[in-house]
Amino acid sequence: MAEMIINEIPIYPGDNKLIRLNISRLPSGTEINIPIHVFRATEPGPVLLLMAGMHGDEVNGVETIRRMVRRRMLQPHRGTILAIPILNIYGFLNFSREVPDGKDVNRSFPGNPTGSLASRVAARFTQEVLPLVDFGIDFHTGGASRSNFPQIRCELEDEQSEAMAHAFGAPFILNSKLRPGSLREEASKHGKSIIVYEAGESLRFDETSINTALEGTARVMHHLGIIDNSVPVSHPPVVCRKTTWIRARRAGLFRSFVKNGQAISRGQQVGTVADPFGYASHPITSHVSGYVIGLNHMPVVNQGDAILHIGY
DSSP states (O other), rough: OOOOTTTTTEEEEOEEEEEEEEEEOOOTEEEEEEEEEEOOOOEOOOEEEOOSSSSSSSSHHHHHHHHHTTTTOOSSSSSSEEEEOOOOOOHHHHOOSSSSOOOGGGGGOOTTSOOHHHHHHHHHHHHHGGGGSOOOOOOOOEETTTTOOOOOOOOOOOOHHHHHHHHHSSEEEEOOOOOOOOOOHHHHHOEEEEEEEEEEEEEEOHHHHHHHHHHHHHHHHHHTTTSSSSOOSSOEEEESOOOOEOOOOSSEEEEEEEEOOOEOOOOOOOEEEEHHHOOOOOEEEOOOOOEEEEEEEOOOOOOEEEEEEOOO
16 A cells, blocks of 8 residues: 655654645635545455535534544545545634535535635545545535435446445435536546435434434445445335425425425325415415425415425
């Protein structure tokens, strides 16, 4: 196994190191660094990236990686694990999805070292970390008061991604096309397979989502030969090749009649939108049969707001 270099620091087989990758400074002069845990086995094997906090308000993934580090779950028998609890330090400090310039890091890859702040974060990662990676799991949660039921998103046409998704064993697997400027798209250009785990709601810990992530990550590590044992999947994942949104046709107060993860039928009433003054209440029905994979918990909705995400 050759030496691995991040931020001009060599990491040799058998090393466990914490590397701080400098990004920039706050206006106060405080340095902003991305902590990267590197765990290398003495035996050769793949390099697995575990990353959270791409969006600073998505804390379930941050807590997942923190627990894995704390519980010493990331000691590989073969290969290397790169664990990044928080990529977007700026967003994390400000309870925000974006960086201070208002841009989304996950739409900024491969980045530009002299561009916007989001582009600089993406560029530093693309230059220093991505070339070392073979596979990856990118941890996310729902945004804008929407909670996602535990799910893996990947391109099912990519055999390696599909195999990792089934090994992870989340309740749902979604066929998700590559989005321009995303980490998955940039990784795919270099022949690297990264799957996305989506679960829970921003700025809220969800124990079910976190525990599913802990077990699923261990299963992927086992699948790749990085560790020798993991907890088997209790129920095979439901594969959804298509998804659709149910949107509010009127503004008002939204009440859901269904739960996240629930199977629903076409024509079923899934909730109501009522005016706040007691004059009228309008039913919301589903236009497809499928499963609720995302649910809006914001009681006040505007016309056109996404309120249920359906996989089918």
